[in-house]
Amino acid sequence: MSPQDRLAMRHHPDVIGQQLGDVLVLIHLSTDRIYELNATAARIWELLRENGGTGDLSAVLEREFAVDRGHLRADLEGFTARLSAERLLTIR
Amino acid sequence: MIDIGPSLHVWRSGGRGAFAPAHRRGAQWIIDVPGIAAFSFGLRGAVVAHPHRGAGARQVRETFGRGIRALALQARGTEVLHASAVVVGDGVVGFCGRSGVGKSTLAYALALRGHPVWADDSLPFRSGAGRIRAVGADAPIRLTKTSAFYFARSCSGKQRVVLAAAGPGVRRRASAASRPLHALCVIGRRPANGGRVEVRRLAPAHALLAVLPHALCLEMEERARKARMIQAYLDLSREVPVFAVRFGGGLEHLNSLLDVVERLTSPARQTVRP
Numbered sequence: 619m620s621p622q623d624r625l626a627m628r629h630h631p632d633v634i635g636q637q638l639g640d641v642l643v644l645i646h647l648s649t650d651r652i653y654e655l656n657a658t659a660a661r662i663w664e665l666l667r668e669n670g671g672t673g674d675l676s677a678v679l680e681r682e683f684a685v686d687r688g689h690l691r692a693d694l695e696g697f698t699a700r701l702s703a704e705r706l707l708t709i710r
Numbered sequence: 711m712i713d714i715g716p717s718l719h720v721w722r723s724g725g726r727g728a729f730a731p732a733h734r735r736g737a738q739w740i741i742d743v744p745g746i747a748a749f750s751f752g753l754r755g756a757v758v759a760h761p762h763r764g765a766g767a768r769q770v771r772e773t774f775g776r777g778i779r780a781l782a783l784q785a786r787g788t789e790v791l792h793a794s795a796v797v798v799g800d801g802v803v804g805f806c807g808r809s810g811v812g813k814s815t816l817a818y819a820l821a822l823r824g825h826p827v828w829a830d831d832s833l834p835f836r837s838g839a840g841r842i843r844a845v846g847a848d849a850p851i852r853l854t855k856t857s858a859f860y861f862a863r864s865c866s867g868k869q870r871v872v873l874a875a876a877g878p879g880v881r882r883r884a885s886a887a888s889r890p891l892h893a894l895c896v897i898g899r900r901p902a903n904g905g906r907v908e909v910r911r912l913a914p915a916h917a918l919l920a921v922l923p924h925a926l927c928l929e930m931e932e933r934a935r936k937a938r939m940i941q942a943y944l945d946l947s948r949e950v951p952v953f954a955v956r957f958g959g960g961l962e963h964l965n966s967l968l969d970v971v972e973r974l975t976s977p978a979r980q981t982v983r984p
Binding site: 632634636638639640641643645647652654 | 913914915917918919922933936937940941944947948
């Protein structure tokens with residue numbers, strides 16, 4: 619379990635998300651920034667909503683996507699760090 | 711690959727609607743248009759104009775019709791696009807674009823082809839139950855001098871009478887409280903294009919990015935209101951076909967553009983997906 623997995627990560631309450639075609643669009647009401655998430659990123663976003671980031675996201679993703687665990691963990695950590703930096707997530 | 715990097719966009723919610731200084735005192739808005747009037751309105755009731763010295767009643771009414779009304783609608787919960795629109799079939803087709811790109815000219819030219827003008831400059835719409843409906847917007851078309859001169863020269867005698875009767879504009883002939891919004895065209899110029907018209911149907915996410923800059927945004931301080939507005943534009947981007955239309959040259963190429971827009975927005979095309 620990575621350090622990110624042990625933290626409670628939640629969607630920022632100022633973020634609105636909606637699937638538009640192939641991408642999940644996130645709009646941050648405070649920063650007016652708009653993001654397009656591809657299918658993998660959208661799945662992580664959904665998992666974060668479902669379990670608040672407290673579960674082992676990498677284990678779930680490893681089961682769902684044919685990816686190497688080492689790469690997946692690195693990607694996941696980078697992705698959640700980016701979401702946090704953009705204030706799309708709150709971490710407690 | 712987990713990707714959010716290349717697709718980040720910044721939308722400036724204060725970018726539209728501030729054509730004059732706007733102040734809010736509680737639930738009351740005051741918009742001061744220099745040389746014309748200070749307009750005040752709340753969440754319901756009449757919009758009150760306090761004319762500045764020397765401003766005529768006609769100027770005040772025109773300013774109300776061309777901008778204040780739309781801002782009041784937006785403050786009261788109806789979304790408004792900076793767009794012109796015509797009636798096609800049983801629905802409405804809107805034309806967004808930056809000021810001066812030719813939205814009014816396009817709407818007027820389509821009206822002369824039998825598609826009544828629905829809105830000029832401000833296109834209110836409502837979203838609900840997966841449907842997007844254009845709301846009636848009673849405003850006369852206002853053409854630039856170049857466009858008015860072009861139509862005066864090129865129209866038939868009967869059409870010239872309409873122009874003469876209404877001065878530089880012609881009132882909309884469409885009558886209905888609301889109609890389905892069938893399509894939106896985001897109009898842009900490409901001067902190096904000659905008379906060629908480029909058309910591209912936008913994927914919903916790109917449609918959102920193309921349309922949102924043309925949203926009127928007066929009431930953005932209240933989080934819940936802003937969230938409702940964003941949701942309305944997300945719904946619009948998902949439900950309404952949005953086309954990017956680029957054309958070059960001047961009014962001499964207008965007919966090519968009209969042909970393309972008519973083909974694009976004919977009722978039979980509304981079910982086509984990208």
